[in-house]
Structures are given as structure tokens and as C-alpha cells.
Amino acid sequence: MRKRVLMVMTREIPPEATNGRERTLRFIREAIGSEVELREFTVRSLFESGGLTAKMGAFLRLLRGIATGVPCALQVAMFADRRKERELAAVIAEFKPDVVYLDGIRLVDYAPGIRVLIGRRPIIFDFDDLMSRRAAILHDARLPVSPGYLTKSIPGPLVRLANASFIRQTFLQYERYCLQRQERQAVEAAHAVTLVSTDDARALGALLDARAMRKIHVIAPPVTSTRPLTRPSDPLxxxxxxxxxxxxxxxxxxxxxxxxxxxxxxxxxxxxxxxxxxxxxxxxxxxxxxxxxxxxxxxxxxxxxxxxxxxxxxxxxxxxxxxxxxxxxxxxxxxxxxxxxxxxxxxxxxxxxxxxxxxxxxxxxxxxxxxxxxxxxxxxYSVTAFATRWRNLLALSPAVQMQPASPPMPAHQPLHL
Structure with a gap:
């Protein structure tokens, strides 16, 4: 019987995505899809799902974090949705996944509920970039906040307000503080955490103890060569x-x-x-x-x-x-x-x-x-190496994870699994 993998996503993956994060997600799906029984579940941000209920849920999530002394990053609160938690629980109960893949730190609030439902079966958090480090870079360079793929759904006036100088710097400090704690929380809940950059992996490792550091893996997007390198012809x-x-x-x-x-x-x-x-x-x-x-x-x-x-x-x-x-x-x-x-x-x-x-x-x-x-x-960075690393990662089991492992590997070396 093939292993069942549930991919919990923050966006749809276009079948022909050719660049950016969507391209990487497409390659991940293709890499593991031929080996397992795959199902996808999408959680959208409050700006995409719309509705007063979604917005109130995010607002209450922020208030709860402040009231309990463990504040929540805004980009995590944007995906807080009790209705989606119930729907996801129903999918897990019906599908009974052997592995749950979570698309980014924005879904960290879903991890505790998933852990209760699947027991010691593996959770893989795919961070892509390290968002707390990105917030720190933007803050230190006094650069504007960019909503990324959510640009089309977040109202322009809200983005402009967030980028007012004093608000922006305070917001980025808040996000960095919250995200660092929530990244540690995600690592604790997961059996493995992936990043695309060796520099981001080192920055995350600095936040963790030695046991947690062993969960970090670097898997960069694949490169498909279409033409060999040649000397450029004139006129350059x-x-x-x-x-x-x-x-x-x-x-x-x-x-x-x-x-x-x-x-x-x-x-x-x-x-x-x-x-x-x-x-x-x-x-x-x-x-x-x-x-x-x-x-x-x-x-x-x-x-x-x-x-x-x-x-x-x-x-x-x-x-x-x-x-x-x-x-x-x-x-x-x-x-x-x-x-x-x-x-x-x-x-x-x-x-x-x-x-x-x-x-x-x-x-x-x-x-x-x-x-x-x-x-x-x-x-x-070949497609073959990329697929092999992801398939190796899916071989994780709770029993394997409890054993001592080697330090995190750079992107150009095979994973230790």
C-alpha cells in the first residue's frame, strides 16, 4: 500500500507554474506524487477568503496572543480560521495521512491540532524562506513591506499604511519577534523543516538547541538546463x-x-x-x-x-x-x-x-x-537530485527521528536520511 501524504497549502499550484514559489511547489508535488497517494487541502488568507467571519477570526487570534503574552505574527493570524481547522480535521480523519506537509510558517497554528489527530506520524514544515530573517533585513535596511503573492488581495491603502515610516519599523520589529518564537514552535512540532537557503538554515539554527537543529534540511529549487553555456557573441x-x-x-x-x-x-x-x-x-x-x-x-x-x-x-x-x-x-x-x-x-x-x-x-x-x-x-540542483531529496525526506518515521542525526546539510549535499 502506498504512503498517503496530505499537502496543506496556502495557495493553489498552477499545473504549468514556471517561476517563483509556485514553480517550486509544482516540483515538490511532482517529485513526491508518483511515489505516494497525494491529497491537497488549501487554507487561504482572510484577504482571499473574505467575509466578516474570517476577519474576526484573525482579529481574535491577535487579541488572544496579546492577552496570553505570546503574541502572534500578523501573517500567521491572517490564516487563522476555525472553519478551516474543522474542515482539515475532517479530511485527516477520512484520508488518514502517513505524512502531513505544511506550506510555510503561516500555517503554524494548525500544527498542534494536526499532531493530536495523527499522533507520532511525521509533519514536514516547508519554510521556503526564513520569514523572521526577512523581517529583520527589511527593518535594518528601512525597506518597505511587500505582501508578495498576496499583493492582489490585500487592499492598497492597508499596504500604504503599513509602510508609513514609524508604523513600518514597529510592525517589522513585532513580526520578527513573533515569527522567531513561532518558527521555534514549528520546529518543535515537526519531524523535519525545509528551507531553500543555507544562510537561512544557519540563521534558524542559531535559534534552536542541538536536538532541534537536526530537523533542519536545505532543499533548493531545481534547475533544468535548456542550453549549454556558450561565449556571448558580439554585439554584447x-x-x-x-x-x-x-x-x-x-x-x-x-x-x-x-x-x-x-x-x-x-x-x-x-x-x-x-x-x-x-x-x-x-x-x-x-x-x-x-x-x-x-x-x-x-x-x-x-x-x-x-x-x-x-x-x-x-x-x-x-x-x-x-x-x-x-x-x-x-x-x-x-x-x-x-x-x-x-x-x-x-x-x-x-x-x-x-x-x-x-x-x-x-x-x-x-x-x-x-x-x-x-x-x-x-x-x-538537478530535478533528479531535488526529487531524490524530497523522496528521502518522506521516508521519515517517528522511530527514525528519535535517533541522533547529523547536523543540517548544505543545499548541494544529499540529506542524511
Missing amino acids: RFVFIGSDTQLQNRLSIDYLLGLWKRLEPRTPLVIYGRMVREYDAVPNVRFAGFAPSHDDVYTTSSIAMCPAFLGGGIKSKVLEAISHGCPPVGNATAYEGLGFHDDSLAMSEADLERFVTDPSQNLDAVLDAAATFASYCEAH
Whole structure:
């Protein structure tokens, strides 16, 4: 009889998702779906489910946390729903899962009830990014709050209010404090916790004791190579892809525009993606809008510009570029959490400026480093390696978890299970 796995999700997974978190979730489902009997259950945020009952439930969850001295992060309270708890309990009673997968820290409130219902059978928490670390990064850099995939459902005036300077800083401090406690709570309830970044895993490990640290696993999204790396042909061009609806892309676009305005390089920059802001014209920079295909972006004459200024998680742009045979040039933050670093790709600010001004001077070193990175991704971030790690993770049992385990493994090494 095949193992039964219940995936409790915070969003639907489009069958053809091609980027972001939805792409990763699709690969997880495909990796484990062929091996097990799979069922999905979706819990939506109060902004998506609507209704006065959902909003009152979230408000009461926040009040209960404050009254008991254990405050709740807003992004956890947004998913508090007694009705959904009852529905989930009914699904568990009927399906009798051998493993329950929880999609992110936002579902931590559901873990105690699940534990009562399934006993010692495994719970896997898939954190993706470490949200408490992201809140700390935004606070320290005084950057705005971004609702992420909930942007379309959260009212704009509420987002603008949250980003008023004093409110934003207080809110981010509150979220960081609450999330750190709730992340520890999730680890305690789970048999395994996954993250995509080695840096995030170390940050979480710093909050835990040695026993809890053994539950942490790093499984980065897979890379599917579509074209081997080749030397870019003349005339060269730099490319950047990403909509400015996302904070990390806005920061990168502003930096690149400032760079081209100040240095006036001869090599053009083409920026792809749907934009919501208006930008002043900058010589040798062109906004090309939405790209119908990645092949339109990563042409044989392109070098991907991937500077990043928002830490946390991993930056899929560098993985995407190398999978399309395009050398990805950025800074240290762009390569954070991947377990790979080469100064010829993760450039200092001065080196990046020199490369933009005259790419021919350092192109050979960039291509050598990119070839090494491509081989590294082929070995450690392939779809096969990704599927194997997730299938190994599903082999967890309470009896196995009670035994001493090795420390958390970086993304490029197999799990210890």
C-alpha cells in the first residue's frame, strides 16, 4: 500500500507554474506524487477568503496572543480560521495521512491540532524562506513591506499604511519577534523543516538547541538546463528580467539605472518584465516589457545582470540564467544561500562597475566561473537530485527521528536520511 501524504497549502499550484514559489511547489508535488497517494487541502488568507467571519477570526487570534503574552505574527493570524481547522480535521480523519506537509510558517497554528489527530506520524514544515530573517533585513535596511503573492488581495491603502515610516519599523520589529518564537514552535512540532537557503538554515539554527537543529534540511529549487553555456557573441548586451511589482526587482532596477546613468557604458542594458512605475530615460537602457519566452531574454549575445539588495532565500535569477546558457553576473547577495561563490560572478561594487564599463577586460574569467557554476548546478540542483531529496525526506518515521542525526546539510549535499 502506498504512503498517503496530505499537502496543506496556502495557495493553489498552477499545473504549468514556471517561476517563483509556485514553480517550486509544482516540483515538490511532482517529485513526491508518483511515489505516494497525494491529497491537497488549501487554507487561504482572510484577504482571499473574505467575509466578516474570517476577519474576526484573525482579529481574535491577535487579541488572544496579546492577552496570553505570546503574541502572534500578523501573517500567521491572517490564516487563522476555525472553519478551516474543522474542515482539515475532517479530511485527516477520512484520508488518514502517513505524512502531513505544511506550506510555510503561516500555517503554524494548525500544527498542534494536526499532531493530536495523527499522533507520532511525521509533519514536514516547508519554510521556503526564513520569514523572521526577512523581517529583520527589511527593518535594518528601512525597506518597505511587500505582501508578495498576496499583493492582489490585500487592499492598497492597508499596504500604504503599513509602510508609513514609524508604523513600518514597529510592525517589522513585532513580526520578527513573533515569527522567531513561532518558527521555534514549528520546529518543535515537526519531524523535519525545509528551507531553500543555507544562510537561512544557519540563521534558524542559531535559534534552536542541538536536538532541534537536526530537523533542519536545505532543499533548493531545481534547475533544468535548456542550453549549454556558450561565449556571448558580439554585439554584447546586458539583460535583467523581473517585474517592479516585487521589491527585490525594484531595488535592482533602480541600481542598474543609476549605474548606466553615471557610467554611460557602451554596452546596452535591456530590462524585461511588466512595470508599474514610470522611469526616466537613461542612455543605452531599454525597457522591453513582458518577454513571451526566456529565449527572447537569454539570447546568445546576452550577459545576465543579477545584482541583489534584499537578503534571504536564494535568488532564482542566477539559476534561471545559467540554465539558459547565460552567464549571471551579480554581487555577493545574488549568490547568497547557494553554497557557491566565485568573485568573478559575485563581484564587488567596483569590479561590477569595471565590468559594465568594459566587459571584454574580464569576460574570460566570468565565463570560466560560469562554466564551474553550471557544472555545480548540474550536479547539485538537478530535478533528479531535488526529487531524490524530497523522496528521502518522506521516508521519515517517528522511530527514525528519535535517533541522533547529523547536523543540517548544505543545499548541494544529499540529506542524511
